[in-house]
Amino acid sequence: MLTLRDGPAATEARMGWMHYELAGMDLADVRFAVSPLNELVLSLRAWRDPGRYPVHLPWLRRVEEARPSLDGDMLLALTNESMWTPDYLTPRPGSPLTRIDDELAAVAAVDDAVVTHDLEAVHPGGLPAALRGPLPAVRRRVLDALSGYWDACFAPAWPRMRAVLQADVVHRGTVISAHGAGAMFADLSPRVSFADGVVSVRLGTLNAAFRRATAGVGLTLVPTLFTRGASAPISPAEPPVIMYGARGTGTLWQAERQVADDALVAVLGRARAGLLTALERPASSTELARRLDVTTSAVNQHLRVLRDVGLLTSARAGRSVLYLRSEVGDALVGPPR
Incomplete structure (x- = not known):
């Protein structure tokens, strides 16, 4: 067995780090995007364990009446106790104006082998009942469950959610203009740092570490309402993405004060x-x-x-x-x- 002495290298191996090299420190390689599908899927974490996401309790109460009409078994099967979700259901969005219908269509076209791998990665001990059976039927049921969940619980609230996410994107652009990329990356999360053209993210997954360049594909920054830190793919084969907690999430469900002359x-x-x-x-x-x-x-x-x-x-x-x-x-x- 190989053991590592305590020190920077040992800490990095235990914690897991991802490093993205920007091409010549070129910020044109960095773009922001908003994903309604990512928010939809990540919100299932709050369904599974509301206590971890107390800021969303007002919303969970409002949609409680709709839950019995949804495919709850399937929706809960798309997360696990560690709050992992299948990677193919959280694709890299293309712009701040991404539409849910376009993302669901892209998910429907994902290769069967990728779907199988991602579902088994979330449930390494065996798939729950909702995810067993012929893969085409499972895939249809996943999409139907997510579509129903969107219509009943997300569509009415999405304009408000999207406003918070897009406001975050505008804020980050302002920080870059006023103080530079280092200040913007440092403000994303304590897990994110930027030095000498390299963006580093401390991962929650043990022993996962890699380094890759973003030339030709770029680095996408995605604000989300359903994370408390920052995350990135644990495989260098995945497109470079950093998801981070959006500013203003704490005020998302507060009632607006009616202002009139x-x-x-x-x-x-x-x-x-x-x-x-x-x-x-x-x-x-x-x-x-x-x-x-x-x-x-x-x-x-x-x-x-x-x-x-x-x-x-x-x-x-x-x-x-x-x-x-x-x-x-x-x-x-x-x-x-």
């Missing part, structure tokens, strides 16, 4: 004035109810009145109806302060 409140009442002020951008009644922590039925009543008097417009987008201030509503609210 006193004169507008006097004319419309506080609830309707607050909704009209909030609808500078399109939103559904479900999203507004979650943002303002009120019932959807109450929001719908006010929205119908505001639309009937011409202060709002509405349009169907998929399964949702989106509301937006009309020109008359804009004039009544006045310019942004």
Whole structure:
């Protein structure tokens, strides 16, 4: 048996490190992206062990009624006690504007051998019942379970989640412009460091260590709402990715304070004035109810009145109806302060 003495090399081997070499320290190799599928799959960690993710307890309570209608056995089978998830279900996203339908289509096209390997890696002691059987049927069931989960629990909340993630991306770009790449990488996580053109990530997996260049493929940084540190693939064959905890996650489920001009409140009442002020951008009644922590039925009543008097417009987008201030509503609210 080979043993290592205590020291930097021994510590590195025990902890596991990943090193990405930027091509000539070229930050053009670094890009940010947001993945709705990554968030969907990683959120299953909070389902399995809510106590590890207390910030998401308000959301878990809100979606509790939807859980019995979902394929819970399959969804829970996509994680394990160590909170691992199959790598093929968390692909590297291509941009900050990635769509869930595009990502699910890409997952459907993953090679069977990769799917089998990734599922067995999450469950090395044997696959749970939901993942056994003919692979085509299992793959269809995985996609159906994730699609149902998205529609019931994620779609109503995704605009708010996406806003936090995209705000993080904007912030990181500002830090790079003002203070350089070193400051940006140092602020991602205590596990991430940057020196001499090399980005290093301390991995939670023991004895996993590698070094690779990002030339030709780039390094993608992906903020997420469902991690408390930073993570990266443990194989050099995987595309270079670092997932890190997004800023602002702690305030994600706090109710927004309805802000409206006193004169507008006097004319419309506080609830309707607050909704009209909030609808500078399109939103559904479900999203507004979650943002303002009120019932959807109450929001719908006010929205119908505001639309009937011409202060709002509405349009169907998929399964949702989106509301937006009309020109008359804009004039009544006045310019942004």
